[in-house]
Each structure stands twice: as structure tokens, then as C-alpha cells.
Amino acid sequence: MTDNMKREPMVEMFIFETFQLLDELEQSLINSEKESGFESSINEIFRIMHTIKGSSAMMLFENICGLAHSIEDLFFYLRESKPKNYDSSEITDIVLCGVDFIKNETSKLENGMELDGDSSELIYRIREYLQSLKRLNGEEVAQEDAKEPDSGEQNPSKKYAISLCDETASSKSYKYEAVLKFEEDCEMENIRAFSVVHDLKEVADILYCHPKEVLEGEGDCEIIRKEGFKVVFATDLGLNEVKDRLSHALLLKSLDVYVLSDDFSTESVKDYLKDKDESEKGNASEQDQKEASSNDGADNQKINDSNKKNKNENEEKHGSVPSNANSLGKQSVISVNISKLDKLMDIVGELVIAEAMVTQSPDLAGLQLDNFQKSARHLNKITNELQDIVMSIRMVPLSTTFQKMNRIVRDMGKKLNKSVELEIIGEETEVDKNIIERISDPLIHLIRNSIDHGIEEASERERKGKPPVGKLVLEAKNAGGDVWIIVKDDGRGLDKEKILKKARENNLIHKPESELTDKEIYSFIFMPGFSTSDKVTEYSGRGVGMDIVTKNISMVGGSINVESVPDKGTTFSIKFPLTLAIINGMAVKTGRSSFTIPTISIKKSFRVKDEAIIEDNNGNEMIMVRGEAYPILRLHKFYNLDTDITDLNEGIIVMVENDSKVICLFADQLLGEQQVVVKALPRYIKKVRGIGGCTLLGDGSISLILDIATLINIKEV
Amino acid sequence: MTKELENVMEVEEDTQKGKYLTFIIGKEVYGIEIKYVTEIIGIQQITEVPELPDYIKGIINLRGKIIPVMDVRLRFKKEQREYNDRTCIIVVEINDISVGLIVDSVAEVVDISENDIVPPPNSSTGFSNKYINGIGKIGEDVKLLIDCNMLLNDEECENLAMIS
Numbered sequence: 081m082t083d084n085m086k087r088e089p090m091v092e093m094f095i096f097e098t099f100q101l102l103d104e105l106e107q108s109l110i111n112s113e114k115e116s117g118f119e120s121s122i123n124e125i126f127r128i129m130h131t132i133k134g135s136s137a138m139m140l141f142e143n144i145c146g147l148a149h150s151i152e153d154l155f156f157y158l159r160e161s162k163p164k165n166y167d168s169s170e171i172t173d174i175v176l177c178g179v180d181f182i183k184n185e186t187s188k189l190e191n192g193m194e195l196d197g198d199s200s201e202l203i204y205r206i207r208e209y210l211q212s213l214k215r216l217n218g219e220e221v222a223q224e225d226a227k228e229p230d231s232g233e234q235n236p237s238k239k240y241a242i243s244l245c246d247e248t249a250s251s252k253s254y255k256y257e258a259v260l261k262f263e264e265d266c267e268m269e270n271i272r273a274f275s276v277v278h279d280l281k282e283v284a285d286i287l288y289c290h291p292k293e294v295l296e297g298e299g300d301c302e303i304i305r306k307e308g309f310k311v312v313f314a315t316d317l318g319l320n321e322v323k324d325r326l327s328h329a330l331l332l333k334s335l336d337v338y339v340l341s342d343d344f345s346t347e348s349v350k351d352y353l354k355d356k357d358e359s360e361k362g363n364a365s366e367q368d369q370k371e372a373s374s375n376d377g378a379d380n381q382k383i384n385d386s387n388k389k390n391k392n393e394n395e396e397k398h399g400s401v402p403s404n405a406n407s408l409g410k411q412s413v414i415s416v417n418i419s420k421l422d423k424l425m426d427i428v429g430e431l432v433i434a435e436a437m438v439t440q441s442p443d444l445a446g447l448q449l450d451n452f453q454k455s456a457r458h459l460n461k462i463t464n465e466l467q468d469i470v471m472s473i474r475m476v477p478l479s480t481t482f483q484k485m486n487r488i489v490r491d492m493g494k495k496l497n498k499s500v501e502l503e504i505i506g507e508e509t510e511v512d513k514n515i516i517e518r519i520s521d522p523l524i525h526l527i528r529n530s531i532d533h534g535i536e537e538a539s540e541r542e543r544k545g546k547p548p549v550g551k552l553v554l555e556a557k558n559a560g561g562d563v564w565i566i567v568k569d570d571g572r573g574l575d576k577e578k579i580l581k582k583a584r585e586n587n588l589i590h591k592p593e594s595e596l597t598d599k600e601i602y603s604f605i606f607m608p609g610f611s612t613s614d615k616v617t618e619y620s621g622r623g624v625g626m627d628i629v630t631k632n633i634s635m636v637g638g639s640i641n642v643e644s645v646p647d648k649g650t651t652f653s654i655k656f657p658l659t660l661a662i663i664n665g666m667a668v669k670t671g672r673s674s675f676t677i678p679t680i681s682i683k684k685s686f687r688v689k690d691e692a693i694i695e696d697n698n699g700n701e702m703i704m705v706r707g708e709a710y711p712i713l714r715l716h717k718f719y720n721l722d723t724d725i726t727d728l729n730e731g732i733i734v735m736v737e738n739d740s741k742v743i744c745l746f747a748d749q750l751l752g753e754q755q756v757v758v759k760a761l762p763r764y765i766k767k768v769r770g771i772g773g774c775t776l777l778g779d780g781s782i783s784l785i786l787d788i789a790t791l792i793n794i795k796e797v
Numbered sequence: 798m799t800k801e802l803e804n805v806m807e808v809e810e811d812t813q814k815g816k817y818l819t820f821i822i823g824k825e826v827y828g829i830e831i832k833y834v835t836e837i838i839g840i841q842q843i844t845e846v847p848e849l850p851d852y853i854k855g856i857i858n859l860r861g862k863i864i865p866v867m868d869v870r871l872r873f874k875k876e877q878r879e880y881n882d883r884t885c886i887i888v889v890e891i892n893d894i895s896v897g898l899i900v901d902s903v904a905e906v907v908d909i910s911e912n913d914i915v916p917p918p919n920s921s922t923g924f925s926n927k928y929i930n931g932i933g934k935i936g937e938d939v940k941l942l943i944d945c946n947m948l949l950n951d952e953e954c955e956n957l958a959m960i961s
Contacts, residue, residue: 765856771846
């Protein structure tokens with residue numbers, strides 16, 4: 081099979097879900113840190129930690145589970161006790177560490193590596209913090225302390241064989257009966273019950289359970305669904321500990337634990353249960369009596385009370401989910417494998433072509449077909465709509481990417497001791513999924529650079545008469561067929577002299593310095609290995625960043641511009657196409673080949689008269705248009721194609737522009753403009769210079785898409 | 798589960814093992830292992846792509862999938878021939894790369910057992926076709942068995958040969 085091993089769908093789901101939850105968590109943490117209180121988001125955070133705990137426990141990732149559990153504990157305390165004096169930024173720090181750990185582990189899982197991270201130190205740290213928090217708020221620490229971390233506790237020494245008639249079990253001091261009910265629709269109740277039993281077995285002896293097939297990992301889900309799962313066991317643990325243990329079960333709806341009298345033999349347990357079954361649930365008084373006979377009433381009362389509390393808590397946990405989801409304005413979303421989408425897009429592309437093949441079939445030429453034309457138009461409408469929808473499926477809002485930057489700004493600001501405020505504008509702008517994936521790294525680099533080099537320290541800012549808090553604006557907007565992402569800071573701006581000096585040292589300047597425009601000078605910073613920073617810091621200064629930024633951006637067909645005013649700030653504008661998959665293109669013909677030129681780069685097309693042509697002594701042709709000379713690139717010469725049209729007068733000139741450089745392409749004729757679906761050239765054909773991909777024309781033939789940027793660069797060199 | 802899957806795959810492999818698709822170029826009959834073959838299509842419109850070696854004729858649109866096509870005649874340094882209605886494109890998939898092979902015509906699918914395959918005579922005798930990795934005998938007939946990997950990727954070897 082291929083190198084890309086198929087993962088279990090369950091693992092896949094876990095990875096996807098966890099990442100999503102962590103992102104959400106990060107966001108609400110940072111938000112609440114800003115508000116310097118967790119009141120508004122505590123339920124949300126709690127819910128996320130709880131879900132992660134649950135799913136990681138199910139997947140047996142103990143390290144993640146333990147960590148999530150301890151974070152949950154922390155927030156449980158915050159929520160329940162509402163302590164007055166705590167430092168939200170400190171909590172955020174700790175929890176973010178935890179988030180990083182889980183993220184790290186999850187990406188290990190994603191890459192098919194072993195989960196070898198050890199969270200015990202983090203757990204310890206969180207616990208310590210919780211303790212100190214409690215002490216600070218003057219509370220008794222001892223009671224809650226009994227609750228140990230899941231991983232640390234386990235009593236492996238006591239493992240009894242499960243047997244219904246295990247008489248040795250009576251040596252255990254307490255007997256309990258627990259009735260567990262699971263969430264509706266949680267499915268696989270029998271397995272869930274089994275895992276509860278399995279978990280109990282470590283600390284208790286199972287005396288009886290109903291339905292009893294559960295012990296073999298089977299049993300009727302229906303019964304459990306209707307009546308709940310009953311288990312009677314003997315253990316040394318106290319009631320609270322038992323409850324705590326049982327409440328770890330996943331998707332638990334309700335949990336009732338009763339203490340049974342010591343002299344219950346296995347047989348009587350059975351009888352008892354039978355009795356109880358018959359006497360229906362409403363007959364609680366009798367039950368109470370029975371229990372009271374074996375226990376002091378006060379204890380019993382306590383149990384019931386805490387039961388209620390437990391129930392409420394559970395309801396609260398689950399009840400909070402929908403309301404939270406609503407408040408976030410989430411839409412219902414399904415996640416689909418991207419390759420399926422690609423396939424769908426391929427097929428829709430095919431459909432559009434097939435439609436054109438039918439409606440424009442040469443067999444129909446000259447025929448009067450009113451009804452056919454009518455239906456054809458209808459078909460055309462539908463296919464266009466379908467195509468639009470398929471395209472829009474791939475479009476994703478930039479908000480997640482942008483929100484991630486909050487974290488970076490926060491962390492860096494803290495480390496570098498600069499206070500920076502991040503303003504996000506237009507995060508709802510939608511772009512192609514591929515672009516989203518590639519845009520994240522460049523943005524991180526740009527933001528790091530801005531904070532590290534751009535924004536000054538507070539004291540310096542005050543001297544310059546600026547507000548002490550630095551401002552960073554991250555903006556996205558649509559303009560025509562392009563998307564712009566703008567990163568703007570109000571820092572010290574780029575140092576022109578420093579850049580020039582470095583450029584001189586690296587021999588990057590190829591023309592007289594006096595002729596260099598500001599724009600040209602600033603664009604030196606995009607050269608590989610170029611750094612004006614004197615010292616290398618954790619975040620930047622190695623001169624690799626900007627190089628990667630440009631590379632990544634040009635990979636998605638974008639370009640980057642920089643503007644800067646000393647002491648006012650620097651602005652990076654990134655421009656890239658809305659989608660990579662579809663472009664507007666002008667098809668031109670040269671010989672037998674057809675080429676597609678992206679319409680964005682076309683300035684104009686025209687026929688020429690002889691007098692405008694200039695030829696230099698190397699045979700390079702140029703054309704004068706309104707007093708300016710532009711180089712001509714003959715496509716047939718460039719690609720060695722046979723064509724009858726070699727006279728510039730007979731063909732057509734297409735003037736194209738990229739990065740404010742202009743050349744004129746010479747082709748035989750224009751075929752017309754259309755939207756084309758971009759396809760990559762087959763891998764077997766290695767890169768052909770000046771060709772960015774290919775596309776299918778209406779008649780099913782293939783047209784090669786010209787990569788204008790490369791063509792211009794080749795012509796220049 | 799996995800074991801079953803393996804079994805299925807084994808069976809599948811077995812049914813394909815020893816089967817060769819034979820095609821004709823000039824007077825010779827060549828064979829290609831059936832497991833590489835995806836489909837056989839008639840000759841269709843080929844879009845030229847500039848700056849490729851002459852034996853890569855260009856790219857074709859195979860139901861929305863763009864695949865390169867290679868003229869096996871030119872690959873074997875034989876003379877070009879006009880395409881006609883017997884000309885076929887054999888679409889093969891090797892290491893996840895789909896390529897169309899243009900051949901004069903397709904003959905049949907034959908079984909050649911391992912015992913009937915002999916290695917090609919080595920180059921000291923003057924026979925040096927690096928694309929052939931075996932010669933299959935069926936009765937009196939001889940089929941030249943093609944090494945698909947070589948067919949696609951021996952640029953490096955060519956370059957090396959040129960340097961030395």
C-alpha cells in the first residue's frame with residue numbers, strides 16, 4: 081500500500097475533534113484573560129476539557145486524559161467556589177501549557193507516532209496551583225485532596241477473578257448497589273457498562289450485575305437503556321470515592337449509589353434485586369427502609385443529597401452544551417474528506433465540459449431547434465449553479481486562522497515585555513481551503529516580525545509620543561477576484577539605511593543606489609537570508625522568515641508588498657486569488673496549441689503596426705506603446721511551435737503585467753475568455769518553464785495555462 | 798480482518814500473476830504485466846506540451862484526468878509512424894503515476910508461466926535493450942517483456958551514460 085496509512089476512523093475523528101476543541105479553548109481562554117475573569121467562558125472551557133477528557137479516556141490516552149481531568153478540576157473549583165482573588169493570566173498560562181501538551185500529543189498521533197509525552201509534571205503543576213489557589217482563598221484543602229489523579233491511584237494489587245459466587249468478596253467492608261443510566265442515543269450501552277465493571281474490578285469485587293451478560297462484554301442494550309445498568313459490588317472505598325469513580329464513566333446520565341447492609345450474601349443480593357425490580361421504582365419507601373436498617377439514617381440522607389447534587393451537576397454539564405453552542409453562533413457542520421470534495425469538483429468540471437460538448441455539438445450547427453435550445457439553457461443554468469455551490473464548499477472563513485494569531489501576539493508580548501493589542505478586521509472573509517492552510521505560516525512570521533522588530537517598548541513609544549500599547553491590525557478583504565490580507569503595525573518602521581547597508585554587503589544591488597525607489601529597497605527584506613536584526617532572538621533575526629513568507633505566498637499564487645513610514649509603522653499587504661481552482665482566463669492560439677492567460681494579468685490586447693516595432697542588435701524585439709517600450713515574447717519561438725503566423729502584423733499582442741513588470745506576448749489569435757478549472761500538469765511531466773498548469777476547454781481539448789510571473793522573469797534574464 | 802484482506806489480495810495477485818498484455822510495435826510482440834494496465838483506449842487528440850523529450854507526445858484528457866502519453870515507438874528509438882485506427886493507448890499506472898503508452902496495436906492477454914521466461918541475452922552479445930527484462934516463450938512465439946519502471950524513469954541512466 082502507499083506510504084499514507086489509513087488511520088482508524090475513530091482516531092481520525094479524535095484528532096479532528098481534539099484540534100477543533102483546542103482551538104476553541106485557546107480562544108476562549110485568551111478572551112477571558114482579556115476580560116480578566118472567567119465568568120463568561122467558564123462553562124465553555126469546562127465543557128471542552130470535559131469532552132477531551134472523555135474522548136481521550138475512551139481512546140486510552142491516559143496522559144491526555146489525566147491532564148484534561150486536572151484542568152477540569154481547576155475550573156470546577158473556579159466555577160463552584162468563585163474565588164475572588166486569582167490571577168487569570170497565570171491560569172491562562174498554565175492551561176495553555178496543558179493545551180500545548182495535548183496539541184503536541186495529538187499531532188504525534190496524526191503523524192502516526194507513539195504518544196510518549198508525560199503529563200505528570202503538568203498535572204502536578206496544575207494541582208499545586210489549585211492548592212495554592214484554595215489556600216489563598218482560605219479554604220480547607222484536606223477534603224478534596226483525597227481525590228487522586230486517575231493515573232496515580234489504581235490499586236493493582238487487588239485483582240479478583242470475576243465470579244458471581246465469589247464468597248471471598250464478603251471480606252470487603254462495604255457493599256454498594258449502583259444504578260447507572262446512560263445518555264440516550266449513546267449506543268453500545270453494554271460496552272459502556274462493561275467498561276464500568278472493568279474499572280470497578282480494580283478496586284472492588286463484583287457481586288452481581290443486571291443484565292449479567294455484561295460481564296462477558298455482551299448483554300442487551302435495550303434493558304440497560306430502559307432500566308439502567310445495575311451493579312452490586314463490595315469494596316473498601318468510601319461512598320464518595322465510589323461515586324467519584326463511577327461518575328467517570330462516559331456519557332453517564334444519572335448515577336445512584338446505595339449502601340447495602342453487610343450481611344447481604346450473594347443470594348440475597350439477587351433476591352433483593354428481584355424484589356426491587358418487581359416492586360417498581362415508585363416503591364422507594366420500602367427501599368429506604370431496607371437501607372436504613374443496615375445503615376444509620378443520617379448517612380443515607382447524605383447519600384441521597386449528594387446524589388441529587390451529582391445529578392444536577394451532570395445535567396448542568398450537558399445542559400450547558402447547546403446554549404453555549406448557540407452563543408457561539410455555530411452552524412451545524414459535517415466534516416468531509418477533502419479528497420471526496422476534489423473528486424466532486426472534478427466531476428462537476430467534467431459535467432460542465434460535457435454539457436458544452438452536447439449543446440455546442442457541430443452536428444447541431446445550422447439546425448432550427450427551439451425546444452432543444454430552451455432545455456439547453458435550462459441545463460446550463462443548473463450546471464452553473466452546481467458549479468458555484470461546489471466551489472463554495474471549499475471556501476472557508478479566515479476567522480480560525482486569524483484567531484490563532486491572538487495566541488501568538490499574547491505569548492510574544494509577554495515574553496518580550498511589550499504590550500500589543502491585536503485588532504482583527506474582516507475575519508469572515510472566505511478563501512479557498514488550500515490557501516487557508518498555506519497562509520497561516522506566513523502570517524505567523526509577519527506578526528512575529530512586527531512585534532519583535534516593529535513595535536517598540538512602552539518607554540520608547542512614550543518618548544515618541546505614541547500610546548504605550550502597540551497596535552497590530554490584521555485585516556482581510558475582498559477586492560475584485562482577489563483577497564487581500566493586510567498586517568499593519570504602528571511601530572518604528574523599516575530602517576532604510578540598514579537595509580541598504582545589508583543589501584550592499586550581500587551584493588544585491590544591481591543598479592545605482594540613487595535610482596532605487598523606496599519600494600525596491602524595502603523589497604530586499606524578502607530576499608533569502610536577509611536580516612537587519614543584529615541579534616538573533618527566539619522569534620526572529622535569522623533572516624529565514626521573510627524568505628519563507630514569500631515562498632509560501634507565491635505557492636498559492638499570491639504576492640506580497642511592503643510599505644513603511646519611519647516611526648509610523650509598516651504595512652504588509654498580501655494579495656492572492658480567491659480560489660486556486662478556478663480562474664478567468666483568455667485562451668489564445670499559437671499553431672496547433674492553445675494557451676490560457678489568466679485574465680487578471682492581462683492589461684490589454686491589440687494588433688500592431690510595423691512602425692511601433694523596435695529591434696535591438698541582439699534581435700530582441702520591443703514595441704512602443706504610448707511612448708514606452710515593452711519587450712515582446714513570441715510564444716511560437718519561445719516554445720518552438722510550428723505556425724504560419726510569424727509576422728507581428730498578422731497575429732495578436734497580449735500585454736501582460738506581473739508585479740508592475742510588463743511584457744507583450746505574441747500569439748496567432750484570441751479564442752475568447754472563459755472560466756477555467758485549473759488542473760496540475762501530470763507529475764510525470766517535469767516542470768515546463770512558463771507553464772503553471774492546464775485546463776480543459778469546452779470541446780474537451782486541453783489548454784496550457786501560462787505562468788506570467790515566470791515568463792516575465794525569463795524574459796528579463 | 799487484516800488477515801482476510803491479505804488473503805483477498807493474495808488471491809487477486811494470483812489471478813493476475815503470469816498474465817501479460819501483449820502489443821505490437823513494428824514486427825515485434827511485446828508483453829507488459831497486466832497488473833500495471835488500467836485500461837486501453839483508442840488514439841485521441843493529444844495536446845502538445847513544449848520542451849519535453851520527443852517520445853512524450855503530450856497530454857490527453859482521460860475523463861477529466863490529465864495524463865501524459867508516451868510514444869513507445871519513439872521511446873525504443875524506432876521511426877515515427879502515422880497513427881491509424883489500430884493505434885491504441887494503453888493506460889498504465891506505475892507507482893501512482895498514470896501514463897498512456899502509444900502502441901501500434903494491442904494483441905491479446907496471454908499466460909506466461911515463470912518457467913517459460915528467460916532473461917534477455919546480456920549486452921556482451923550485442924543485445925542491449927534496457928527496457929526488456931525478460932523473454933517469454935509461448936510455443937514457437939517469443940514475446941519481449943517490458944520493464945515498466947525502466948520505461949518511465951531511466952532519464953538518470955541516460956544522463957549518466959552521456960556523462961561517462
